[in-house]
Structures are given as C-alpha cells and as structure tokens.
Amino acid sequence: MPVESVFPRLEALLPHVQKPIQYVGGELNSTVKEWDEADVRWALMYPDAYEVGLPNQGVMILYEVLNERERVLAERTYSVWPDLEALMREHGVPQFTVDAHRPVGAFDLFGVSFSTELGYTNLLTALDLAGIPLDAAERTVDHPIVVAGGHAAFNPEPIADFVDCAVIGDGEQAVLEMTEIVRAWKAEGRPGGRDEVLTRLARTGGVYVPRFYDVEYLADGRISRVVPNRSGVPWRVSKHTVMDLDEWPYPKQPLVPLAETVHERMSVEIFRGCTRGCRFCQAGMITRPVRERSITGIGEMVDKGLKNTGFEEVGLLSLSSADHSEIGDVAKGLADRYEEDKIGLSLPSTRVDAFNIDLANELTRNGRRSGLTFAPEGGSERIRKVINKMVSEEDLIRTVATAYGNGWRQVKLYFMCGLPTETDEDVLQIADMATKVIAKGREVSRSNDIRCTVSIGGFVPKPHTPFQWAPQLSAEETDTRLGKLRDAIRADKRYGRSIGFRYHDGKPGIVEGLLSRGDRRVGDVIRAVYEAGGRFDGWREYFSYDLWMECAAKTLPGHGVDVDWYTTRERAYEEVLPWDHLDSGLDKDWLWEDWQDALDETEVEDCRWTPCFDCGVCPQMDTSIQIGPTGKKLLPLTVVK
Amino acid sequence: MAYSAGFTPHPKVSYANAAPTGTASEAEYLEIALADRREPQALRALLDASLPPGLDVLDAVEAHTSGFADRLTASRWELRLERVEPAEAESAVRAFLDAPSVEVQRETKKGLRTFDARAAVASLEVVRTPGGEAPDRPDTTPCAILRLVVRHLTPAVRPDDVLSGLRAAAGLAPPVPAAVTRLAQGPLDEESGTVADPLAPDRDATSVATAPGPTA
Numbered sequence: 047m048p049v050e051s052v053f054p055r056l057e058a059l060l061p062h063v064q065k066p067i068q069y070v071g072g073e074l075n076s077t078v079k080e081w082d083e084a085d086v087r088w089a090l091m092y093p094d095a096y097e098v099g100l101p102n103q104g105v106m107i108l109y110e111v112l113n114e115r116e117r118v119l120a121e122r123t124y125s126v127w128p129d130l131e132a133l134m135r136e137h138g139v140p141q142f143t144v145d146a147h148r149p150v151g152a153f154d155l156f157g158v159s160f161s162t163e164l165g166y167t168n169l170l171t172a173l174d175l176a177g178i179p180l181d182a183a184e185r186t187v188d189h190p191i192v193v194a195g196g197h198a199a200f201n202p203e204p205i206a207d208f209v210d211c212a213v214i215g216d217g218e219q220a221v222l223e224m225t226e227i228v229r230a231w232k233a234e235g236r237p238g239g240r241d242e243v244l245t246r247l248a249r250t251g252g253v254y255v256p257r258f259y260d261v262e263y264l265a266d267g268r269i270s271r272v273v274p275n276r277s278g279v280p281w282r283v284s285k286h287t288v289m290d291l292d293e294w295p296y297p298k299q300p301l302v303p304l305a306e307t308v309h310e311r312m313s314v315e316i317f318r319g320c321t322r323g324c325r326f327c328q329a330g331m332i333t334r335p336v337r338e339r340s341i342t343g344i345g346e347m348v349d350k351g352l353k354n355t356g357f358e359e360v361g362l363l364s365l366s367s368a369d370h371s372e373i374g375d376v377a378k379g380l381a382d383r384y385e386e387d388k389i390g391l392s393l394p395s396t397r398v399d400a401f402n403i404d405l406a407n408e409l410t411r412n413g414r415r416s417g418l419t420f421a422p423e424g425g426s427e428r429i430r431k432v433i434n435k436m437v438s439e440e441d442l443i444r445t446v447a448t449a450y451g452n453g454w455r456q457v458k459l460y461f462m463c464g465l466p467t468e469t470d471e472d473v474l475q476i477a478d479m480a481t482k483v484i485a486k487g488r489e490v491s492r493s494n495d496i497r498c499t500v501s502i503g504g505f506v507p508k509p510h511t512p513f514q515w516a517p518q519l520s521a522e523e524t525d526t527r528l529g530k531l532r533d534a535i536r537a538d539k540r541y542g543r544s545i546g547f548r549y550h551d552g553k554p555g556i557v558e559g560l561l562s563r564g565d566r567r568v569g570d571v572i573r574a575v576y577e578a579g580g581r582f583d584g585w586r587e588y589f590s591y592d593l594w595m596e597c598a599a600k601t602l603p604g605h606g607v608d609v610d611w612y613t614t615r616e617r618a619y620e621e622v623l624p625w626d627h628l629d630s631g632l633d634k635d636w637l638w639e640d641w642q643d644a645l646d647e648t649e650v651e652d653c654r655w656t657p658c659f660d661c662g663v664c665p666q667m668d669t670s671i672q673i674g675p676t677g678k679k680l681l682p683l684t685v686v687k
Numbered sequence: 688m689a690y691s692a693g694f695t696p697h698p699k700v701s702y703a704n705a706a707p708t709g710t711a712s713e714a715e716y717l718e719i720a721l722a723d724r725r726e727p728q729a730l731r732a733l734l735d736a737s738l739p740p741g742l743d744v745l746d747a748v749e750a751h752t753s754g755f756a757d758r759l760t761a762s763r764w765e766l767r768l769e770r771v772e773p774a775e776a777e778s779a780v781r782a783f784l785d786a787p788s789v790e791v792q793r794e795t796k797k798g799l800r801t802f803d804a805r806a807a808v809a810s811l812e813v814v815r816t817p818g819g820e821a822p823d824r825p826d827t828t829p830c831a832i833l834r835l836v837v838r839h840l841t842p843a844v845r846p847d848d849v850l851s852g853l854r855a856a857a858g859l860a861p862p863v864p865a866a867v868t869r870l871a872q873g874p875l876d877e878e879s880g881t882v883a884d885p886l887a888p889d890r891d892a893t894s895v896a897t898a899p900g901p902t903a
C-alpha cells in the first residue's frame with residue numbers, strides 16, 4: 047500500500063513559515079522511487095536545519111548508495127524550525143521526508159547521522175513529530191527501527207533510551223548489510239517482531255542495540271560493568287571500515303540544494319582517516335587507518351560530479367587534505383584542468399608549513415588571495431607537545447611570513463583553551479605569537495595592511511581519544527582565561543589593532559562535554575530539555591545553557607551524579623568508561639599510554655611515515671593503511687564543445 | 688553562461704518581477720546571457736530537466752530586442768477564495784472598483800507603509816465557472832474565484848494588497864488564506880485590458896533574423 051504524501055497538508059502551512067523552500071525537495075539529483083517497488087525503505091536524517099543538513103556528505107553518500115540498489119528506497123528528512131514545528135503540531139502534520147513528503151513513521155528504518163551531540167534534542171523532536179514513541183522500549187513492530195550513526199554515535203549511551211541501535215564507523219557497507227537483514231525478516235513475515243530483527247542485527251557484531259546490554263553501577267556512581275543480557279550478542283560492537291575508497295566513489299551525483307546552504311560547493315573526499323595523532327581529535331582517532339582515494343579516482347569524481355551538478359566550486363575534503371600522498375599533483379592537475387572554466391578549488395587544510403602555502407597558491411592562481419588558516423591549536427610549545435601537534439614557534443612564524451610574502455593579507459590562527467595541563471601562561475603566549483606574526487608580516491610584506499585573527503574555543507574531551515580521561519576546564523575558568531588573553535591582545539598598542547580576536551565562551555562546551563562523555567543517565571537530561579522546549583542546540587539563538595543546567599539539576603542528583611562529575615572530573619585507569627563496549631579498534635592500554643605520554647610532554651609520530659606504533663586499530667579491525675603515491679598524473683580533459 | 692567582470696564574477700542572469708513568496712505562478716520570466724550562441728529550445732529542455740518538478744521552463748527565445756523588463760507592465764492573477772460566497776465577493780469587488788482610491792497598509796523592510804491599492808488595478812472581476820463548479824472541486828463548500836489585472840507601478844501593488852483593499856473597502860475577510868496564481872505577465876493593452884505575450888517582439892525578430900550564429 048503506497049503511503050500518502052503529506053504535501054497537500056504541508057503546503058497550506060508553508061506560507062506562514064520562514065524560508066519555506068527548504069521543505070519542498072525536488073533538488074537536482076534527488077531521487078523519488080515508487081513506494082511499492084521497494085522492500086526496504088530508509089528515511090535518512092541529518093538532525094539540523096536543511097541549510098546545514100543538505101551538504102552533509104554522510105547522508106548524501108548513504109542516500110545514493112541505498113537508492114542505487116534495486117527494491118531499496120531512501121529519502122531525506124531534516125529538522126524543521128520551531129515555526130513549522132508549531133504549525134505541524136497544530137494541524138497534525140507528521141515529520142516528513144523532503145523527497146516524496148512521506149511520513150517518516152511509515153519507513154522501515156530511520157537513520158540519523160550525528161556529527162555532534164548537539165543534535166540530540168532535535169532527534170527527539172523528529173521522533174515525536176513522526177509519531178514514534180521517544181522510548182525505544184515502547185515501539186511496536188510497525189514503527190521504524192531508529193538507527194544512530196555519525197561520529198557522535200561512538201558513544202551513543204546518552205541516547206540509548208531513544209534509539210533502537212547505533213552503527214559506528216563508515217556507513218556504506220553497514221547500511222547495505224542492515225538492509226538485507228531487514229529485507230529477509232520482512233519477507234519471512236516479520237517473525238518475532240521487533241525483538242527478533244534487532245537480535246539479528248546485533249548478532250552481526252556491527253550493530254549496537256543498547257537494550258540488549260545492562261549497565262551496572264557502583265555505589266559512587268561509576269559504572270561497574272556493561273553486560274549483554276541475551277545470548278548471541280557480542281560483548282563489544284565493532285566499528286565499520288570501508289577499504290579501497292576508489293570502489294566507493296560517492297556521491298556520484300551530489301545534491302544541488304534549492305535553498306542557500308552553509309557550503310555552496312561540491313565536495314570530494316580525497317581520503318578518510320588521519321594518523322597525525324593529535325590527542326584532542328576524536329575524528330582522527332576513530333577513523334583510522336588512513337585510506338586514500340587515488341589521484342585518478344579523485345579526478346574522475348570531480349569531473350563526473352561537476353558534469354552532474356554545475357557547481358562552480360569543489361572542496362577536496364578530508365581531515366587534513368594537504369597530507370594526501372599526491373596532493374601536489376592533485377592540486378596542480380585540477381587547477382590546470384579547470385583554469386578556463388571558472389571552477390574554484392578549495393582544500394581544507396590548516397597544516398602549519400610552507401607546503402600548505404604552495405598548495406593554496408596553486409589553487410588561487412587567478413583568484414584573490416584573501417585568507418589562509420593555520421591551526422597551531424596550542425599557544426605554547428609545551429602545550430603543543432601535550433596535544434601532539436608538532437609545530438615549533440619558529441616554524442609557525444616562518445610559515446606565516448611566507449604566506450604574507452606570497453600576497454596573502456589575512457591569516458587566521460585556530461587555538462583551543464582548556465587543554466589538559468594548561469595554565470594561563472600557555473594561553474597568554476598566543477598573544478605573544480600573534481604579535482610576532484604581525485611584526486614579521488609587516489616586515490616581509492612591507493605593508494601595515496595585514497591582519498591576523500586569533501580564533502579560540504574551549505576544548506571538550508572526547509571518547510576514544512587519549513584525553514577521554516582528562517578533566518574538562520569549567521566554563522568559568524575558560525571564560526576567565528579567554529578574558530585574560532583578550533586583554534593581553536588589546537593592551538598591545540603597536541600590534542593589537544592588526545589582531546582580531548574571536549572566541550566561543552565556555553558554556554556550550556560544558557553541555558557538549560556532558561553529552562560526549564555521558565552515559566545512559568544523561569538521557570534523562572536530554573529528555574527534560576526537549577520537553578522544556580530545547581531545540582537546535584548548535585545554534586546560538588536557540589541554545590540555552592541555563593535550561594540544560596536546570597534540567598541536569600533536576601534529573602542527575604537522583605542518580606547520585608552531577609554535571610561536574612561528567613565534565614570536570616578526571617577519570618582513573620580502572621574506570622569503566624560508558625563507551626568501552628564500543629570498539630573503535632584503538633587499544634585502551636595504548637590510549638592510556640598516549641595519555642601518560644601527553645602528561646610527560648612526549649610526542650608520537652605519524653604511522654604513515656614511521657613504523658606502526660601499535661594503536662591497535664589495524665589488527666583489531668583487519669585493516670591497513672592505503673596510501674599512494676601511485677605515480678599517476680591528471681591529464682587534461684578532452685573538451686567536447 | 689556569460690559572467691560579469693570583476694573579482695567575483697557573477698553569472699549574468701536577471702529575474703524580472705519575481706512573484707511574491709507564497710504565490711503560485713505560471714508566468715515568470717528571466718534573461719540569461721550566454722558566452723556562446725545556443726539553440727534556445729535545446730537550452731530550455733536542459734534547464735527544465737535540472738529544475739525541480741513543478742518548476743517548468745515553458746519557452747525560450749533568443750533576445751533580439753532590448754528592454755525586456757520594461758515590457759512587463761502588468762500581470763494577470765487568479766485569486767481563489769475558499770469558503771467565500773461568490774456573491775459576497777462580487778459586492779466587495781464592486782465597492783472596491785467604485786472607490787476612487789483604497790488605502791492599504793503593508794509591512795515592508797522599511798516599516799509599515801500606507802499606499803493606494805486601487806489605481807494600479809486595471810480590472811477585477813469574479814468569474815463564474817460554467818456549470819457553477821470547477822471540475823477540481825468535488826465538495827460543495829463555496830469558493831469565489833477572482834481575476835485581477837494589475838499594473839506594475841511603484842510602489843508595487845500585489846494581490847495580497849488588493850485583498851487588503853477588498854477588506855478595507857467592503858470588509859471582505861476570507862476565512863482561509865487565498866490561493867493566488869499569476870497567470871500572465873506582459874504589456875498591458877489599455878483598451879482591451881488584456882496582458883499580451885512579452886516575448887512577441889523577439890519571436891517576430893527571430894523569424895526575420897537572417898544572420899547565422901557563429902559556429903560553436
């Protein structure tokens with residue numbers, strides 16, 4: 047039975063909301079399939095507004111991978127803004143997909159991709175609007191299976207009550223595997239109901255079903271153990287790793303948004319993973335090992351993607367794009383190919399070295415050299431050893447001077463505040479560094495018209511990193527320290543006016559910290575915030591620290607814990623961490639040693655260029671580093687006019 | 688596509704008189720400048736294929752004349768007023784047309800503005816569909832259908848301003864928002880009150896144009 051489109055009812059509401067175009071779908075390269083021609087149907091959500099969610103690569107890739115299969119259908123849904131939410135509630139319009147405007151509640155699976163924990167309240171809004179009970183335990187066989195994915199899913203415990211399962215790591219193969227299991231179960235007439243299909247998924251070892259695990263606590267609030275409560279369910283659930291990226295050239299037909307979005311460009315992922323070993327970086331830790339797309343694979347994806355979309359800018363994405371083994375040839379090859387066509391190329395890289403500037407120069411051959419970004423992350427050489435960001439002050443000044451010398455007028459420097467062992471002194475050195483940068487810049491560019499912007503935010507310790515045991519700096523201390531830095535920069539008469547200062551206050555970081563390292567008890571806080579109207583926590587205009595703290599104060603003491611317990615408390619070696627049963631491949635003992643090395647200010651090399659340092663991932667996940675060089679070059683495209 | 692000069696070149700596309708948000712339209716026009724000559728119908732098909740369903744590119748002609756936007760001097764609109772008795776709408780229309788001017792207000796970017804909605808209206812009538820009911824209306828709730836021809840003046844008078852005018856002149860207050868559709872745009876023939884095809888001059892020019900385009 048085909049489900050009915052909610053569009054006629056939605057359309058009547060659209061004249062009364064902001065930016066109605068974000069809800070109408072029909073984008074170039076979007077797909078609408080016949081409902082009855084699919085056996086398994088996925089609704090995929092990025093739990094933020096369309097303008098943020100549409101460009102999300104994860105959702106875009108899975109959407110295409112699934113829709114390419116016969117008898118499988120995938121549609122997208124995004125968070126609706128509160129103005130539409132209120133109208134939908136008033137008029138009984140359910141959460142809908144933008145593709146065929148089908149109700150999310152009618153799908154078999156509802157996959158939600160969390161890049162950050164700040165999307166959790168939006169998950170609850172979407173579930174409720176979809177008519178899906180918030181508590182996974184209350185769902186029936188007719189409700190979709192709610193699946194969490196994305197980086198935040200590496201610790202899904204805070205949303206354990208609300209999701210049916212979580213999948214960690216690369217989604218391409220995982221969604222297909224799940225699709226087959228659901229297909230078979232449906233074909234058999236859904237034997238054993240919801241419990242049975244979840245058991246089948248859990249038995250693969252790669253799908254975490256929170257309700258199949260019991261969490262036991264010690265009297266002091268710490269976890270004593272997490273145990274499977276039925277047979278056949280693994281003690282630990284593994285992450286998924288896609289090998290050979292050239293075999294997965296997605297998205298082949300990137301979506302072209304109808305409304306303005308945060309990234310008005312096409313993205314091509316040039317490699318996955320990063321082994322630089324920055325100790326604060328969760329993305330780097332959980333995506334190991336490095337797997338490159340080949341130079342020719344990249345060239346093909348750019349070519350096909352541009353033909354299929356008409357975009358005028360291509361972003362070469364990865365965690366540190368300058369690290370691709372053939373990035374020089376990639377940049378030059380693409381710049382040559384598209385010189386005539388007004389196709390802009392960009393490469394997110396914040397590496398502090400001269401090579402990075404060469405790349406940037408190549409990519410801006412004809413264009414304007416506006417701004418370059420570098421991320422030393424830590425203000426002092428000492429703290430950079432702690433976080434394993436191997437950049438000396440000398441390197442930094444030399445690099446930035448080269449940038450100014452090459453005609454760049456603006457340099458942005460990224461830092462973090464609240465890193466483990468950090469003191470005021472470490473952060474105040476940022477002011478020092480910035481003045482040296484400006485002094486050197488004026489000297490080499492022979493101009494006073496250069497600027498340097500210091501951008502700094504609070505550090506949040508993340509699961510599956512060496513800093514997972516670290517105490518987070520409180521919001522008050524973060525703000526005090528940032529205030530001192532601001533004053534130090536402003537006090538400088540000669541250079542202060544050339545230095546911009548941007549910072550994020552410490553409060554949102556505490557909520558992020560609570561959610562990142564939280565356990566199942568934090569679910570009560572999320573629910574309370576949602577019920578009190580909390581939405582869109584990633585947006586300054588909606589986020590309310592006070593609301594989160596009020597709700598935490600109401601719910602956590604019942605469990606004998608509080609916000610500080612989750613955030614500013616340092617954990618010990620023996621403590622069972624809420625995410626220990628989710629296997630990112632990283633050996634916990636290796637992480638602990640790396641944490642001890644951090645405290646000793648000892649650095650670790652990159653395993654791409656030095657021998658393996660046994661982080662555990664490759665043997666545990668049966669994966670290996672896949673990098674070039676291939677020695678190939680990008681040839682000019684033959685243009686058919 | 689042709690691009691503007693400068694540091695950040697923009698594609699040369701100009702949109703004339705876009706219909707206000709929340710209204711439907713069957714008559715929007717835009718001009719695109721190309722770097723090379725292309726067959727307009729082939730381009731039309733390509734554009735149509737890349738636009739979402741419901742956004743249809745109906746026609747394309749090569750511009751041989753200038754001042755296209757200036758030729759769009761009026762629009763013809765249809766306003767469907769659900770749950771409004773046609774007779775009630777008719778008397779409101781009469782009151783509106785009989786008034787020498789009808790002051791209305793609208794919130795604009797520069798604040799609340801007051802202006803006359805009457806002068807821009809070239810014609811306004813309630814249409815009686817033959818047989819009493821339009822085919823897409825299965826039920827029997829009343830519905831008044833208005834046809835409006837409005838001149839493009841400054842300040843622009845939009846269909847919702849005319850609706851405000853009907854409320855101001857005769858207290859007509861539709862219980863549900865009107866469904867508004869632009870049916871045509873083009874030069875207004877003052878005598879007949881009809882809106883003509885704005886592409887006609889270019890079509891005429893095409894049939895007499897002899898110079899072949901450069902081979903691309």
Ligand code: SF4
Nearest residue numbers: 653658659661663664
């Ligand atoms: S196991 Fe060795 S080679 Fe693999 S990512 Fe870890 S350190 Fe690198």
